[in-house]
Amino acid sequence: MDSTQSLPGWHTRAVVGSMLLAATGYLGFALWSGWQEVLAAIGKVGVLGVAAALSLSLANYGLRFIRWQAYLRAMDHPVPWRPSLKIYIAGFALTTTPGKAGEALRGVLLKRLGTPYPTSLAAFLSERLSDLLAVVVLTLFGLTVYPMSQPMVAVGAAGVVAAFLVLSSQGLLQRLHGAVTGTARIASLLRDGLQVLLQARRCHTPALLAGATGLSLVAWAAEAWAFHLILQWMGLDVPLGFAVFVYAISMLAGALSFMPGGLGGAEFAMVTLLAWQGIPGPDAIAATVLIRLTTLWFAVGIGVPVLSCSLDK
Incomplete structure (x- = not known):
């Protein structure tokens, strides 16, 4: 696959298509909820508050980038941090694809630096x-x-356990990889998928798993804290523990929905839980829109220009 020729296609189909669809849907949601409430919430939070929320989002991205670099090193394909950071940020442009699958575009850009697609x-x-x-x-x-959130958490936990069970079965994965023969496209896809799983095993050694999990917890807790601060600055009395729970369960709902960027699922969960806590509907919607603008859409906003520059090279 020639990465230099494949990038424009990715740009047209994935970036433009997914972003327009997601942005149109989100604009409709924001207009339906009422821009007056959102603007009022921004006014209460203030410039410094919005800057603080954006800074915590940047902390999230930075910690996840450190984790990304650790994964590449574990698979014997380290990439210098400057080009790797540009590629990592460029992937945020496709965060609004289902399950964030579009972020796999980073592989196309990394191929230019000699990193194989399975890695x-x-x-x-x-x-x-x-x-x-x-x-x-x-x-x-x-x-x-x-x-009432316990079934959803159970599904997410079951997915994690199942994934780790698969990755722990090196012998089974190797036997399956060797057993898949033939030149048919389905056989080739199966071999490629099994090769990816075999490579991913190297990212989940006990030491790396502990370190990556710690980075992930702090990264997502940073955005959850930003959510709590926004609620506080809006004058809404929500305990920190409950705010962290609402943000985390909303991210889980968005991930399980497989909607672009979790759109719809995450927002519905946030608004529902805040309303259950006694927050007035307009305030719950405004807080939800504001935190999503300073997390999800902030990532897309910084990713698009970096991706555009990468495509022009």
């Missing part, structure tokens, strides 16, 4: 698994407070 895809898969594990752990802050 970059294994790093991407490991990232998603690490994020899921961290979010599931953070939901424990309020699981007893809101028992």
Whole structure:
């Protein structure tokens, strides 16, 4: 696959298509909720408050980048931090694809630097698994407070356990990889998928798993804290533990929905839980829109220009 020729296609189909769809849907949600409430919330939070929320989002991205570099090193394909950081940020442009699958575009850009596709895809898969594990752990802050969320958390936890069981079965993966023969496209895809899983195993040694999990927990807790601060600055009395729970369960709901960027699922969960806590509907919607603008859409906003520059090279 010629990466230099494949990038424009990715740009047209993935970036433009997914972003327009997601942005249109989000604009509709914001207009439906009422821009007056959102603007009022921004006014209460203030410039410094918005800057603080954006800074915590940057901390999230930075910690996840450190984890990304650790995964690449573990698979014997380290990349200098400057070009790797540009590629990592460029991937945020495709955060609004279902399950964030578009972030796998980083593999196309890394191929220019000699990183094989199985390696970059294994790093991407490991990232998603690490994020899921961290979010599931953070939901424990309020699981007893809101028992109705327990089935969703159980599904997320079961997914984590199943993934680790698969990755721990090196012998089985190797036997399956050797057993898949033939030149048919389905056989080739199976071999490639098994090769990615075999590579991903190297990202989940005990030491690296502990370090990556710690980075993931702090990264997602930073954005959850930003959510708590926004609620506080809006004058809404929500305990820190419950705010962390609401943010984490909303991210889990968005991930399980497989909607672009978790759109719809995450927002519905946030608004519902805040309303359950007694927050007035307009305030709950405004806080939800504001935190998503300073997290999800901030990532997209910094990713698009970096990706555009990468495509022009």
